[in-house]
Amino acid sequence: MTAQHYRCGWVALMGPPNAGKSTLLNALLGQKITIVTPKPQTTRNQIVGIHTDEAAQTIFMDTPGLSQVRGRLSKAMLQAVWQSLNQADVIMPVLDSHLYIRHPEYLERDLAPVAEALASEERPMIVVVNKVDLFADKSRMLPLLTRLSEMWPTAEIFPVSALMKDGLPALMELVRSRLPEGEAQFPEDQISTAPVRFMAAEIIREKLFLQLRQEVPYCIAVEVEHWEEDEARGQTVIHAVIYVARPMHKGMVIGKGGKVLKQVGMEARKDIQELLGGKVHLELWVKVRENWTEDPAFVQELTRIEEVR
Incomplete structure (x- = not known):
């Protein structure tokens, strides 16, 4: 691929706690760079993971979960989220499909404020609907996917299972296609900016x-x-x-x-x-x-x- 068609850009992973953002990032990179636990609010910082191939360099920013908890630590975590959004070329909300199918009333509580904040956003947005492996009957997801399309009419809705790596190659291809053209910003063997x-x-x-x-x-x-x-x-x-x-x-x-x-x-x-x-x-x-x-x-x-x- 010629240099002028090479793509490079920043992707902000964001969303409610325990949606699987860190699991998704580790799976996309093929290497663990950010910690994962069953507990929400595990991630406290903006963690940068770098995926480089012959077509593009994709720079992912894993961010703390958006929540309503209080205190100075929580404020610092929220600041990391919005800082990532300011840097991003592509915005990627990650959602727990299992939670919102079991409790559809939580959807408006958790996501309506985020959707409203991003309503006028013109940058590419890919809404990743995670944990689809928990449903044998995928038709149960249709109401959720329909509502997400209404909340984010210009976004692309993409169901995956980060844990099972289901749908990730296609997701990676979609992300690459939405990055701006440009030269790589990091060495090809670097996978993170964290010391x-x-x-x-x-x-x-x-x-x-x-x-x-x-x-x-x-x-x-x-x-x-x-x-x-x-x-x-x-x-x-x-x-x-x-x-x-x-x-x-x-x-x-x-x-x-x-x-x-x-x-x-x-x-x-x-x-x-x-x-x-x-x-x-x-x-x-x-x-x-x-x-x-x-x-x-x-x-x-x-x-x-x-x-x-």
């Missing part, structure tokens, strides 16, 4: 989400304090701090006899080793930082990823 320290901290946070059943994960932050390449031992040494908002949470994160923290460390180390392609020595500490979610400077530092555009 590896940030990705390692996110892996640790993912394992905490999966281990803890209470609301504690939403009051947890992870910060890598020390990163060293130990060439003599052929390993990367990582020291990370897990911050909790209340003293009572510290014991829950550590677990009886240190069981929870040990399990988190084992699972996180395995994934970080896969990320880095080498041995990792990981040490974790738990510290109390009371009400950190309402500390603007701390929240800003946690949610900040260097501007890339």
Whole structure:
């Protein structure tokens, strides 16, 4: 393909919590770059994933779920969403079809404000209707698809299953066709703009989400304090701090006899080793930082990823 026909652009994934945006991004890239848990509001930052082939470079921005929860952390997460929209060449709302077919009354509550905000939008928009694998009878989706077409009359409605990778090749082809012509902005082997320290901290946070059943994960932050390449031992040494908002949470994160923290460390180390392609020595500490979610400077530092555009 000639250089003048090469395409390159930014795609903003947005939508309600737990719609599968991160699962979709990982599946489209063919590699895990953003954490995934069954809990809503897992993603706190704008995560950039880059897909490059001979026809186009597609730069995806995974964003926190749009919700009505309050607090400084929530405001920072919403700011990341709208920042992504300002950057985007293509807007891609991602929706949980299973939720809205079971509870059609939630559709207006969750999506009407977003649809109204984007009503005059002239950029290409692709509404991804996710989790279609949960329906044996696909005809049950027709009322939902009809209503989405009414809410977004100029958008293309595209059902997929990110988990089963059903429909993703066709979706990727559609996205590429909507990108503007232009040269690639990143090296062809680069898959994300996030620093590896940030990705390692996110892996640790993912394992905490999966281990803890209470609301504690939403009051947890992870910060890598020390990163060293130990060439003599052929390993990367990582020291990370897990911050909790209340003293009572510290014991829950550590677990009886240190069981929870040990399990988190084992699972996180395995994934970080896969990320880095080498041995990792990981040490974790738990510290109390009371009400950190309402500390603007701390929240800003946690949610900040260097501007890339």
